[in-house]
Amino acid sequence: MPENVKSKKDTFRERFSKRYPDINMEDEESYYGAGNDLLDKYDGYEESAEKMRERISNSPIFAEMIVAAGKQDDFDPIVWMVQNKGLDLKAIAEDEQYAQKLADAHSSYLEKLAKQDEIEKQMSENMPASIETVRAKATEMGLTDEQTEEVIGKLYAVMDDLIVGKIDPSMFEMMAKGMNYDTAVTQAKEEGIAQGLNTKVNDTLRDISGKQERNGGRQSPVAPVKTKRKPRIPFVDEDEEGME
Structure with missing residues (x-):
C-alpha cells in the first residue's frame, strides 16, 4: 500500500472521531458503546427503509409520487395528483362518504394539535423546576x-x-x-453488623480461653485468686465443664 494512502482502519477511525469527537477511542467501553449506538441507528434506518419499500411496492401511485417528490423542491402532493392522476376535488367534496373520512381526519388532526399544545404548556411549566431540582441533586452528588x-x-x-x-x-x-x-444497602449493613458481631464474639471467646490457665495432664485448673464471681457464659462454660 502506498504511503500516502490511508488504511481502512485509519480511515474508519478518522470518520468515527469526526462523528464522535468526545469519545476517547482508547477507552474500549466508550468506543464500543458509541459503535453500538451507531449500529442501533443504522438498524433503525434499515428497518424504516424496508417498511417504506414494502409500502411503495404495494402502491404504484405512491411510488410515482415519491420519485416525483425527489425531483422537485416545492413538491405539492395535491397538485401532483390533480395533474398526473386526474384527481377531481369537486367530486371528492360531493362524495358524502369520502367527505366524512376527510372530516374525521381533520378532527383527529385538531385533537393531536390540542394535545400537543397541552404537552408544550406542561413542559414550559415543569421544565424550569425540574432542571433546578436536578442541578441541586447533581451538586449534592458532587457532579x-x-x-x-x-x-x-x-x-x-x-x-x-x-x-x-x-x-x-x-x-x-x-x-x-x-x-x-x-434494599442492597440495608442488606449490606445487616451483613456487616452480623460479621462484626461474629468477629467480636470470636475475639471474646479467644480472650476468655487465653485467660484459663491450666496445669499439665487432666488435673483441675489452678484455683484463681478469689475475686468477684464471673458471670456464667452460655456454651463456653458448658464446653469447659465437659473438658474437665
Missing part, C-alpha cells in the same frame, strides 16, 4: 457541570428511544440496580 449535562443528555436519549419503541439494556440494568439500591 461537575459537564457530567450533569451528559446525564441529562442521556435522559433525553432514553426518552427519544422509548418514543420509537427502543429500550437500551444498559439503561434497564441501571434502573433495576437503582430500584434495589436501598
Whole structure:
C-alpha cells in the first residue's frame, strides 16, 4: 500500500472521531458503546427503509409520487395528483362518504394539535423546576457541570428511544440496580453488623480461653485468686465443664 494512502482502519477511525469527537477511542467501553449506538441507528434506518419499500411496492401511485417528490423542491402532493392522476376535488367534496373520512381526519388532526399544545404548556411549566431540582441533586452528588449535562443528555436519549419503541439494556440494568439500591444497602449493613458481631464474639471467646490457665495432664485448673464471681457464659462454660 502506498504511503500516502490511508488504511481502512485509519480511515474508519478518522470518520468515527469526526462523528464522535468526545469519545476517547482508547477507552474500549466508550468506543464500543458509541459503535453500538451507531449500529442501533443504522438498524433503525434499515428497518424504516424496508417498511417504506414494502409500502411503495404495494402502491404504484405512491411510488410515482415519491420519485416525483425527489425531483422537485416545492413538491405539492395535491397538485401532483390533480395533474398526473386526474384527481377531481369537486367530486371528492360531493362524495358524502369520502367527505366524512376527510372530516374525521381533520378532527383527529385538531385533537393531536390540542394535545400537543397541552404537552408544550406542561413542559414550559415543569421544565424550569425540574432542571433546578436536578442541578441541586447533581451538586449534592458532587457532579461537575459537564457530567450533569451528559446525564441529562442521556435522559433525553432514553426518552427519544422509548418514543420509537427502543429500550437500551444498559439503561434497564441501571434502573433495576437503582430500584434495589436501598434494599442492597440495608442488606449490606445487616451483613456487616452480623460479621462484626461474629468477629467480636470470636475475639471474646479467644480472650476468655487465653485467660484459663491450666496445669499439665487432666488435673483441675489452678484455683484463681478469689475475686468477684464471673458471670456464667452460655456454651463456653458448658464446653469447659465437659473438658474437665
